[in-house]
Amino acid sequence: MQNKKHHRSRLKTTLVTAACGIAALAPVNGDEPPDPARFGLVVATHAPDEGGLQLKWPTHIAFGPGTREVVTDLKNNRFVYRDSAKDAWQASPVAVSGPHSLVHNPADGLYYANDTENHRIIAFRDLSSGTIAAQTGSIAGVTLKRPHDILIDPATNWIYALNPHSGHVFRFTAIGENVSAVQAPAGGYARALSLVNGKLYVIGSAKGRIVKIVDWDTPTFQTYDSHDPTGKSGSGGSWTKTGLVINDAEFFDGSWYATSYFSQSYAGGTDSDENKFIRFKTLDDLVAGNWTDLSSLVPGGMNPYFLTSHGGSLFLAIFNHESPGTGDAILRLTPVAN
Secondary structure (H helix, E strand, O other), X not given: OOOOOOOOOOOOOOOOXXXXXXXXXXXXXXXXXXXXXXXXXXXXXXXXXXXXXXXXXXXXEEEOOOOOEEEEEHHHOEEEEEOOOOOOOEXXXXXXXXXXXXXXXXXXXXXXXXXXXXXXXXXXOOOOOOOOOEEEOEEOOEEOOOOOOEEXXXXXXXXXXXXXXXXXXXXXXXXXXXXXXXXXXXXXXXXXXXXXXXXXXXXXXXXXXXXXXXXXXXXXXXXXXXXXXXXXXXXXXXXXXXXXXXXXXXXXXOEEEEEEOEOHXXXXXXXXXXXXXXXXXXXXXXXXXXXXXXXXXXXXXXXXXXXXXXXXXXXXXXXXXXXOOOOOEEEEEEEOXX
16 A cells, blocks of 8 residues: 655653553543553654653654654644654754645655645755745645645655645646646545545545545546534534544555544534544445544544554654643554554
């Protein structure tokens, strides 16, 4: 499988077992900590490490080139990075406002990032320098408005980005080069893109919908609407209030994983933890509601956001919507068999 986000200190590891739990990874119901064998996963805190930079609404982690790791730190308006797991995290001076993700393009050696609140895509070569090599506020004649996810297809070197409000998906090889756009039927606000087996998927958040781009040039789409007893939608909510509000979906180790934007302020007094992190085998299972609720692997009250598969593990950015910076982290989920 070609998984999404091929773009996307000392490691502090915390196993979530019935005998060993910590407050940061406490179960959502206050009972016994979850047993990883129950879901076949071991959970670890990947960032920040001890003495590392405090994160505030981290939304994404990217890997590369080499052993470099880059975290998009939205509320701190920055990227933080380290050259390897042995190095300390440091802040990049690249000036951004509310970024959501970035990708490294090996074809030209540049990073491409969505500078969300500045409504632009930027490219730069060096995380330790503030120099921006190129930028744009529109692609293929479409104005960028709070662009979110960005990724690269390593098989083709196409870079893809997303306008969340309109569902416009952009494709290009560099800023201003080979640009085109399609408008996906996301059904409302859309936060993410995923690449699986060479096919691009648009993650329709508000509708709880995943849209497969069957053919870019036609364009042709196939939609999968998640099971939703509420019949409602919204940019945030809870399972019983809105149904799924999918932040991201990623195919990893033979299954799909999906996160939803559930928080106390959006939940209206309902349970904001139920079904905020789920796993299912096929997109037809998503439609049928045939999934496993993995929410107990994420701290109670924390919002799980973008997913990145890398090196046999699945990485999950989490943040505290109500109190930014309180427990915000990047988690690493590794199959027990690994």
